[in-house]
Amino acid sequence: MFDELYQQLEEKISLSEKDKNCIPNFFETKFLRKKQLLLQAGEYCRTLAFVSTGALKSYTIDEKGIEHISLLAWEGWWVSDFKSFISDEKAILFIDAIEDSEILLLSKSNYEQLLIEVPSMERYFRILYQNSLVTKDRRLISSNTYTAEEKYNHLLKMYPFISQRIPQILIASYLGITTETISRIKKG
Amino acid sequence: MFDELYQQLEEKISLSEKDKNCIPNFFETKFLRKKQLLLQAGEYCRTLAFVSTGALKSYTIDEKGIEHISLLAWEGWWVSDFKSFISDEKAILFIDAIEDSEILLLSKSNYEQLLIEVPSMERYFRILYQNSLVTKDRRLISSNTYTAEEKYNHLLKMYPFISQRIPQILIASYLGITTETISRIKKG
DNA sequence: CGTCTCGTTGAGAGTTTTCAATGTAAGTGG
DNA sequence: CCACTTACATTGAAAACTCTCAACGAGACG
Numbered sequence: 333m334f335d336e337l338y339q340q341l342e343e344k345i346s347l348s349e350k351d352k353n354c355i356p357n358f359f360e361t362k363f364l365r366k367k368q369l370l371l372q373a374g375e376y377c378r379t380l381a382f383v384s385t386g387a388l389k390s391y392t393i394d395e396k397g398i399e400h401i402s403l404l405a406w407e408g409w410w411v412s413d414f415k416s417f418i419s420d421e422k423a424i425l426f427i428d429a430i431e432d433s434e435i436l437l438l439s440k441s442n443y444e445q446l447l448i449e450v451p452s453m454e455r456y457f458r459i460l461y462q463n464s465l466v467t468k469d470r471r472l473i474s475s476n477t478y479t480a481e482e483k484y485n486h487l488l489k490m491y492p493f494i495s496q497r498i499p500q501i502l503i504a505s506y507l508g509i510t511t512e513t514i515s516r517i518k519k520g
Numbered sequence: 521m522f523d524e525l526y527q528q529l530e531e532k533i534s535l536s537e538k539d540k541n542c543i544p545n546f547f548e549t550k551f552l553r554k555k556q557l558l559l560q561a562g563e564y565c566r567t568l569a570f571v572s573t574g575a576l577k578s579y580t581i582d583e584k585g586i587e588h589i590s591l592l593a594w595e596g597w598w599v600s601d602f603k604s605f606i607s608d609e610k611a612i613l614f615i616d617a618i619e620d621s622e623i624l625l626l627s628k629s630n631y632e633q634l635l636i637e638v639p640s641m642e643r644y645f646r647i648l649y650q651n652s653l654v655t656k657d658r659r660l661i662s663s664n665t666y667t668a669e670e671k672y673n674h675l676l677k678m679y680p681f682i683s684q685r686i687p688q689i690l691i692a693s694y695l696g697i698t699t700e701t702i703s704r705i706k707k708g
Numbered sequence: 709c710g711t712c713t714c715g716t717t718g719a720g721a722g723t724t725t726t727c728a729a730t731g732t733a734a735g736t737g738g
Numbered sequence: 739c740c741a742c743t744t745a746c747a748t749t750g751a752a753a754a755c756t757c758t759c760a761a762c763g764a765g766a767c768g
Contacts, residue, residue, distance in 0.1 A: 392661055400665045402657060415654040454642050461649035466603040468656040469590060473580055475663045476696025477588045480724070501746065508664025513724060515748050668756070687714065698757060703716050 333361060336384045337436060340408050344459045345452045354450060358442040364388070364429035371427040377416035379437040383409050386433025389502060390425045401506040404430075404498060410460070430502065480509045481517045521549060524572045525624060528596050532647045533640045542638060546630040552576070552617035559615040565604035567625040571597050574621025577690060578613045589694040592618075592686060598648070618690065668697040669705045 334356055341347055347355075359382075364370060370388065371377050381388070387406040390413070391399045402425065405411040416423035417440060438446070447454045474483055484507060488495065494503065504511040522544050529535055535543075547570075552558060558576065559565050569576070575594040578601070579587045590613065593599040604611035605628060626634070635642045662671055672695060676683065682691065692699040 392665065394665055400661060402661050414650065414657070418650060418654070454646060458642060458646040458649060461646060461653055462602065462606060464653055465649055465656065466606070468653065468660060469602065472656060472660055472663060473588060473590050475660060477580065477582055499746065510725060511747070512726085512749085516724095519748085689714065699715070700717085700758085701756060704756095707716085 333384065333434070334359075334436070336407055337382055340382075341453075341456055345456045347452070351450050351452070355446070358446045359436040359438055362435050362437055364433045364435060366429055366432050369426065369428045370435070371413060371423055371425060373424050373426055374422050376420065377413040377423040377425070379439050380410055380412045380417060380443060381427070382436040382438070383407055383411065384434040384436055386429060386431040386435075387497070388427055388429050388433060388435070389506075390427045391505070392424055393426065399426075399505055400508070401502060404494075404502065404506055406497070430498070475508060480507070480513050483507045483509070484514055484517050521572065521622070522547075522624070524595055525570055528570075529641075529644055533644045535640070539638050539640070543634070546634045547624040547626055550623050550625055552621045552623060554617055554620050557614065557616045558623070559601060559611055559613060561612050561614055562610050564608065565601040565611040565613070567627050568598055568600045568605060568631060569615070570624040570626070571595055571599065572622040572624055574617060574619040574623075575685065576615055576617050576621060576623070577694075578615045579693070580612055581614065587614075587693055588696070589690060592682075592690065592694055594685070618686070663696060668695070668701050671695045671697065672702055672705050 337355070337359075338347065338352060341355075361384075362370075362381075364386070370381060371390075373393065383405050385407055387404065388411050389401050390403045390405070390411055391401040393399055403409075403411055411427055413423035413425040413427070415421060416425075447457070474486055478486065484503075487503065487507060500514055501511045504514050525543070525547075526535065526540060529543075548567075549572075550558075550569075552574070558569060559578075561581065571593050573595055575592065576599050577589050578591045578593070578599055579589040581587055591597075591599055599615055601611040601613040601615070603609060604613075635645070662674055666674065672691075675691065675695060688702055689699045692702050
């Protein structure tokens with residue numbers, strides 16, 4: 333249940349046995365069925381969610397009712413409306429499961445407590461955010477620089493399995509293009 | 521010289537007098553003339569740069585020789601090729617001054633030392649990255665969701681002074697659109 | 709004064725979207 | 739197990755948006 337989490341943590345920091353025993357106390361396990369909502373825009377996002385198994389998507393819905401996916405998160409990823417979580421504002425993101433999933437929830441008070449009681453977690457989150465920043469930076473450059481085709485090919489290169497696992501229509505939304513465009517790219 | 525930095529730090533953490541006296545030792549001051557390069561793609565980015573006065577831009581150059589600005593940084597902003605800085609890879613970003621500027625450079629070894637000697641800096645950077653993540657997320661959504669006009673208006677709303685200070689051609693590059701398109705948006 | 713940077717405008721070209729129709733696979737209830 | 743619905747992918751044609759290229763004008767600066 334916590335194996336995936338420990339594995340992620342230990343890629344960035346080292347944990348004592350004491351830490352390992354203590355960490356689960358801060359989390360709450362939750363199971364989501366495919367399509368089940370975790371967060372709705374307008375609510376307050378009170379948790380960080382770590383994906384143990386399955387996959388989730390976070391997205392906005394624009395005034396025309398169109399979904400725009402901001403993140404696809406599978407095993408080992410964190411997903412949340414950070415802005416809402418951090419500053420107690422209303423969320424603008426929806427988050428739901430695109431597969432049956434098991435997630436670990438970290439509430440804000442537990443998050444803050446965890447940073448204090450397991451100081452290396454402060455470091456873990458700094459590094460996590462640091463790396464996420466880099467990824468987002470690259471995505472932003474890619475989004476502003478490349479054509480639909482280049483963006484799609486670049487994504488396949490980064491996550492070769494993604495087209496097996498994630499429906500094309502969601503990939504399209506994630507890249508900010510249409511599923512028809514992807515069809516045409518694949519055709520050549 | 522360090523006033524801007526202290527101000528930024530104290531928005532997120534509190535500093536003792538001892539901290540304040542110690543912090544400058546980790547930084548190196550540098551002056552850049554307008555157009556002067558701080559970092560070139562292909563080099564190793566060995567510092568984080570904090571902008572005390574002036575303004576810088578970070579950007580990639582694509583195979584057609586076109587600049588794509590990833591960040592516009594003025595007083596109080598940090599700028600760097602984080603990926604290169606963190607993982608000792610070659611930088612893909614260029615960074616140069618768009619105004620005469622004074623910057624504070626933090627080398628990697630000093631960065632790591634600073635996090636140890638002034639533990640609240642670990643917290644500062646976690647919060648900084650956390651907030652940057654939120655900003656980048658919003659930019660990414662905006663970039664994938666909105667038309668050129670919506671992106672431009674949204675930017676003006678966030679930074680009303682930006683069009684006074686930053687040439688339109690750089691704003692265009694930052695938004696991933698052309699300066700001609702901005703001209704047409706302004707015309708109505 | 710000449711050069712360089714920056715912004716504006718016009719016309720045509722290119723990319724991607726939109727809308728609509730069709731096909732296929734998967735999931736659900738009788 | 740079949741019939742029906744739903745989800746997802748493909749294809750075509752027209753429309754929309756933005757870019758490209760080119761010309762021109764204004765202001766800054768040496």
